[in-house]
Amino acid sequence: MKRLNRQLLKRAELPKDVIVECQTDLPERVIQFGEGNFLRGFVDWMIHQLNRAGKFSGRIVAVQPTPFGKVVPKLNKQDGLYTVVLRGVVNGDVVETYEIISSVSRGVNPYTDWQEVLKVAENKEAQFVFSNTTEAGLTYLREDYRGSSPQSFPGKLTAFLYHRYRAFDGDPEAGMTVIPCELVEDNGDTLRDIVLQIAQDWNFPEDFIHWIQAHNRFCNTLVDRIVTGYPDDAAVLHERLGYYDELLTVGEPYHLFAIDADGPVQQALPFHEIGLNVSWGAFDVLRDLKVRILNGAHTMMFAVGYLSGANTVRDVMDDDLLKQFVRQGIYEEVLPSLNIEAERKTSFADTVLERFSNPFNAHFLVDIGMNATNKFRTRLLPTLADWVRHRNTLPDVTVFSLAALIAYYHPVRLEEAHLIGSRGEEEYRIRDGGEVIRFFYNVWEDYKNGKTDLSLFVQKVLGNRTVWGTDLNELPGLSQAVHDNLRKIERTGVKQAVKQIIEEKGNGTTWTS
């Protein structure tokens, strides 16, 4: 089967329902740090839509952010082309679209071709920076700059911007608009602060620091689209498309891009003019809705679902009991703890459940479970803490999900940088930061070897401030409740324990939806 590339576009007859409006000769106007699923199915797809509408006329250079990337060679083999498949239910109708995306001109591996990255800095037409390097990428790393590619993403950006500053002699007009997409609160401000810190570490001149502050915009953003990436039914899709695409990118039709940016950015990137769901300006409420409801529910379900035998979000939604668990968590615990107008939060939750029930949504629970302790801290702990503060009781579903998370972090062995857990005969990888991994390995070993009993084990786990950012034992009753839930899980397994929780809470008729 022929591979997707420019030649194929010239020669092949493609199925009629594949959207092919490719512009493969537009100038490079964007540099993007990251080439992962999310950027390809979201930002790059949006820039492609702007190009199709004649409202941007520019392409993207995608820079690989770590030495271990595998996407850049694939992108270049396909001349930057790839297919976005959007599958889901919109207003009750099943929607499935196929579109060849041509907004990426090429990929660059900065570890072998750093000069190519610097050449983009010398191109005045390149005025935008996008990124998604996961939360782990948007962090400060103290490192030296010796003229080759820095390790960290902010280090690369600092070196890139310094080269540009020098190439254009500090021209204010050469300043860039930087739009990071990492799910980090105030991601634009955070990135700017790290860049400024690195500029100081490297003794770059004060004038450069002034140029960054005065003439480069760093926008805070919030992104929302479930992009599951390369599908498990790729062979079927290739057959249907009639060509081979190593970068097939599957996502849902829903998308939301909130960008806190002023008029000139809105005019330069007029997403709103072509019907894309982009919100300009401050987005505090949207962030709370998205992170607390959608991401919160994901974190609430991943361990409970996985240890109950489900593999994907869709499996959870197809199981009456697990679905009830998620619904109770959202409607009875997360929503009451959000100080947002009732109709708005309920309607957002309804949409989230509809998105989770997307029949095509093969979103793997083990992927959602990566770095789950940190996700619990940012996505569910606010619900838990708020509940305790206002009601002096504990939210059962959220607390159970914490116990299930701890059970999920139960290793059968330590393997290099991660733990191996087991679900019956099957093994899975427990992926988290090195310190978290070592901590869970040690506490579970002590418990299994009888050095601690379950009460002390739970107290140790909840008391680790590095893991949770706080001592969770200080929440009244939490330690006992997690202990009781873990005991139930030990005795009956997760699924039976969930059943008990649901039955104790009643049949759920109090749900808003």
Ligand SMILES: NC(=O)c1ccc[n+]([C@@H]2O[C@H](COP(=O)([O-])OP(=O)(O)OC[C@H]3O[C@@H](n4cnc5c(N)ncnc54)[C@H](O)[C@@H]3O)[C@@H](O)[C@H]2O)c1
């Ligand atoms: N996939 C989604 O549905 C979705 C939706 C919204 C937000 N996100 C965000 O995207 C991230 C996952 O991205 P994806 O789905 O494209 O996955 P992916 O694995 O396809 O891409 C991850 C990218 O991050 C880079 N990266 C990983 N660790 C890094 C590090 N330490 N330093 C620098 N770069 C690093 C990788 O090289 C790769 O380019 C998540 O952290 C999430 O916050 C994903």
Ligand SMILES: O=P(O)(O)OC[C@@H](O)[C@@H](O)[C@H](O)[C@H](O)CO
């Ligand atoms: O991508 P992560 O691993 O940070 O979190 C898992 C999911 O909650 C997340 O990817 C959502 O699907 C996404 O945030 C939807 O916009």
